[in-house]
Amino acid sequence: MHTQVVIIGGGPAGSLLAQLLHAAGIESVIVERRSTEYVLGRIRAGVLEDASARTLTAAGLGERMAAEGDPHDGVALAYGDQRVRIDFAELVGRRVMIWGQTEVQRDLYDALGSWGATLLDSVDDVAIHDVTGDRPRVTFTRDGQAEEITCDWIAGCDGAHGVSQDAFPTDLRRTYERSYPFGWLGVLSETPPVSPELIYASHERGFALCSMRHAMLSRYYVQCDRDDRVEDWSDDRFWSELTRRLPADDAERLQTGPSIEKSITPLRSFVAEPMRHGRLLVAGDAAHIVPPTGAKGLNLAISDVVLLAQAFVDHYARGDDDGLDGYSDRALRRVWKAVRFSWWLTTLMHRFPSRDDFDRKIQLAELDLLATSAPARATFADNYTGLPLDLGEVG
Ligand code: FAS
Ligand code: PHB
Numbered sequence: 396m397h398t399q400v401v402i403i404g405g406g407p408a409g410s411l412l413a414q415l416l417h418a419a420g421i422e423s424v425i426v427e428r429r430s431t432e433y434v435l436g437r438i439r440a441g442v443l444e445d446a447s448a449r450t451l452t453a454a455g456l457g458e459r460m461a462a463e464g465d466p467h468d469g470v471a472l473a474y475g476d477q478r479v480r481i482d483f484a485e486l487v488g489r490r491v492m493i494w495g496q497t498e499v500q501r502d503l504y505d506a507l508g509s510w511g512a513t514l515l516d517s518v519d520d521v522a523i524h525d526v527t528g529d530r531p532r533v534t535f536t537r538d539g540q541a542e543e544i545t546c547d548w549i550a551g552c553d554g555a556h557g558v559s560q561d562a563f564p565t566d567l568r569r570t571y572e573r574s575y576p577f578g579w580l581g582v583l584s585e586t587p588p589v590s591p592e593l594i595y596a597s598h599e600r601g602f603a604l605c606s607m608r609h610a611m612l613s614r615y616y617v618q619c620d621r622d623d624r625v626e627d628w629s630d631d632r633f634w635s636e637l638t639r640r641l642p643a644d645d646a647e648r649l650q651t652g653p654s655i656e657k658s659i660t661p662l663r664s665f666v667a668e669p670m671r672h673g674r675l676l677v678a679g680d681a682a683h684i685v686p687p688t689g690a691k692g693l694n695l696a697i698s699d700v701v702l703l704a705q706a707f708v709d710h711y712a713r714g715d716d717d718g719l720d721g722y723s724d725r726a727l728r729r730v731w732k733a734v735r736f737s738w739w740l741t742t743l744m745h746r747f748p749s750r751d752d753f754d755r756k757i758q759l760a761e762l763d764l765l766a767t768s769a770p771a772r773a774t775f776a777d778n779y780t781g782l783p784l785d786l787g788e789v790g
Contacts, residue, residue: 396424396542396543396544396545397544397545397546398422398423398424398513398544398546399416399421399422399423399546399547399548399711400412400416400421400422400423400424400546400547400548400549400550400707401423401424401426401531401533401544401546401548401549401550402423402424402425402426402549402550402552403425403426403521403523403533403549403550403551403552403553403557403558403559404425404426404427404428404551404552404553404554404557404679404681405425405426405427405429405431405434405514405516405552406434406437406500406552406554406679406680406696407496407499407500407503407679407693407696407697408552408678408679408680408681408696408697408699408700409425409427409550409552409553409679410425410500410503410504410507410514411450411451411454411503411696411697411700412550412552412678412700412703412704413425413507413512413514414454414455414456414503414506414507414512415454415700415701415704416704416707416708417510417512418454418455419704419707419708419711419712420711421707421708421711423512423513423550424513424514424515424544424546425507425512425513425514425515426515426518426521426533426535426544427514427515427516427517427518428517428518428519428521428553429516429517430516430517431504431514431516434500434504434516435497435500435501435504436497437496437497437500438495438496438497438581438583438656438658439495439496439497439692439693440495440496440687440690440692440693440694441493441494441495441496441606441607441608441614441690442491442492442493442593442606442690442693442694443460443464443491443492443493443494443499443693443694443697444491444690444694444697444780444781445489445490445491445492445780445781446694446697446698446781446783446784447492447693447694447697447698447781448460448464448491448492448494450697450698450701451499451502451697454506455506456499456502456503456506459498459502460492460494460498460499460502463494463498463609464492464493464494464498465492465493465494465607465609466490466491466492466493467483467490467491467492467493467592467593468482468483468484468485468490468592469481469482469483469484469592470483470592470593470594470595470779471590471592471593471594471595472594472595472596472597472744472762472765473594473595473596473597473641473642473645474596474597474598474758474759474762475598475642476642476643476644477642477762477766478594478642479762479765479766479772480592481765481772481775481776481779482772482776483776483779483780486769486772486773486776486777487773487776487777487780489776489780489781490780491690491779491780491781493606493607493608495608495614496693499693515535515537517537518535518536518537518542519535519536519537520534520535520536521533521534521535521553521558522534522535522558523549523551523558523559523561523562523675526549526562526672526673526674526675527672527673527674528673528674529547529674530545530546530547531545531546531547531548531549531673531674531675532544532545532546533546533549547674548674548675548676548707549674549675549676550676550677550678550703551675551676551677551678551681551682552677552678552679552681552696552700553681554679554680554681555665555680555681555684557681559675559677559681560667560677560681562672562675563667563672563675564672567669567672568667568668568669569667569668569669570665570666570667570668571664571665571666571667571668572663572664572665572666573663573664573665573738574661574662574663575621575661575662575663575664575686575741575745576621576747576748576749577601577602577618577619577620577621577662577745577746577747577748578618578619578620578621578623578659578660578661578662579602579604579616579617579618579619579659579660579662579687580616580617580618580619580623580625580628580633580657580658580659581614581615581616581656581657581658581659581660582614582615582616582630582633582654582656582657583608583612583613583614583654583655583656583657584612584613584615584651584652584653584654584655585611585612585652585653585655586611586613586650586651586652587610587611587613587650588605588606588607588610588613589605589613589641589645589648589649589650590605590645590648593605593606593607594641594645595688595740595744596640596641596642596744597743597744597745597758597762598639598640598641598746599746599755600636600639600640600746601617601618601619601636601640601745601746602616602617602618602640602688602744602745602746603615603616603617603618603636603637603640603641604616604617605637605641605645615633615637616687617633617636617637617640618745618746619659621661623659624659625657625658625659628657630651630653630654630657633654633657634649634651637649660687662686662687662688662741663684663686664684664685664686664734664737664738665683665684666682666683666727666730666731666734667682667683668723668727669723669724669727670682670699670722670723670726670727671719671722671723676703676706676719676722676723678696678699678700678703678726679695679696679699679700680692680696682699682726682730683695683730683734685733685734685737685738686737686738686741687737688737688740688741688744688745689733689736689737689740689741689778689779690779691733691734691736691737694733694781695729695730695733698726698729698781698784699726699730701784702718702722702725702726702784703722703726705718706718706719706721706722707719729782729784732778732782733778733782736778736779743758743761743762744758
């Protein structure tokens with residue numbers, strides 16, 4: 396088989412790239428390790444930046460989001476019984492969209508199915524070959540059969556545990572990493588959200604986050620030890636801990652119920668540079684990981700793909716390779732700003748086991764600065780709603 400672009404990974408990055416390339420008349424094939432059912436069952440991010448929501452709408456994926464998504468004009472930062480509202484609309488004139496990654500993935504797979512995308516799922520042994528030549532190849536096995544696809548380009552969209560990074564020579568690849576000494580225990584419950592907007596809570600006992608998917612589906616997180624296992628956390632223990640970390644009036648209002656999903660996510664910051672090697676270009680978690688505190692992971696995947704899709708369109712439509720040649724530097728400039736914001740908010744809101752009373756006073760002073768300084772809140776709002784990206788039209 397031959398195609399123009401082989402996309403490794405059918406998550407948000409890979410499936411959005413296939414959608415944007417198709418809109419521009421560029422052929423692609425997605426090879427995905429997991430089954431389609433597994434991919435559609437993942438529960439991950441919940442917040443779309445302004446630009447991400449506009450990208451999905453421009454790509455024809457906005458109908459359900461417009462009807463069922465929930466636009467938010469702000470978030471609250473809580474510490475003790477204090478709350479600081481960051482008013483996005485007033486401060487930067489942008490908002491965010493509450494629309495779960497699970498729904499984004501469903502919309503993407505429905506779109507791919509509508510035009511007959513070639514999505515090869517449940518593949519094994521994916522391997523990348525000849526990326527420094529002009530005819531790279533991807534090999535894999537499917538239903539026990541060895542297969543090969545030759546192509547012009549390979550897009551590595553295979554997430555944090557994929558194979559794309561293995562194709563970068565060790566003398567070319569530079570990695571940057573920060574692991575955090577805690578994780579997030581996340582719970583989904585069929586209960587009304589405690590607040591109409593998200594609450595990020597900083598407490599001596601640890602961080603907590605109140606989010607939602609819709610009016611009868613809440614998403615909550617508490618900071619837990621890095622080595623905790625889901626079985627260490629009964630529903631009762633979770634609700635008790637969440638209640639203790641929220642301001643009294645929110646704790647009073649909290650409606651608890653049985654968890655319908657419970658999982659622990661380790662937190663780390665990771666960036667691998669560059670994001671291109673020959674005819675292999677990587678996007679999304681395949682190139683960078685951020686702690687979910689800043690709600691950036693999914694949004695960075697989308698912004699990488701917008702840049703990469705435009706670069707492929709310029710290449711095929713006009714023979715202009717400036718986008719491909721500049722992709723890595725341009726994507727990384729935005730990635731590092733999101734990595735910084737995610738690191739900063741994680742450092743501000745979490746309890747670090749090794750930190751002392753001085754550190755806690757610094758956290759409280761920073762929260763008080765946000766409470767008393769509109770420019771400080773504006774900088775928060777600018778980063779949280781997504782630093783502007785020239786979307787342009789792909790195609
Ligand atoms: P993904 O990991 O989503 O997709 C990569 C795809 O490649 C997967 O389908 C995988 O099966 C496939 N793949 C892997 N190896 C392969 C191989 N060798 N061959 C073929 N296919 C292969 N972000 C937020 O903003 N907020 C959150 O709350 C949040 N929570 C998260 C919780 C968890 C448990 C995880 C893991 C991530 C979370 N994220 C969150 C980040 C997440 O949303 C990612 O940023 C987003 O999924 C990135 O999308 P992709 O780059 O497409 O990577
Ligand atoms: C979520 O709703 O899952 C969510 C929201 C905001 C975050 C992380 C996760 O920062």
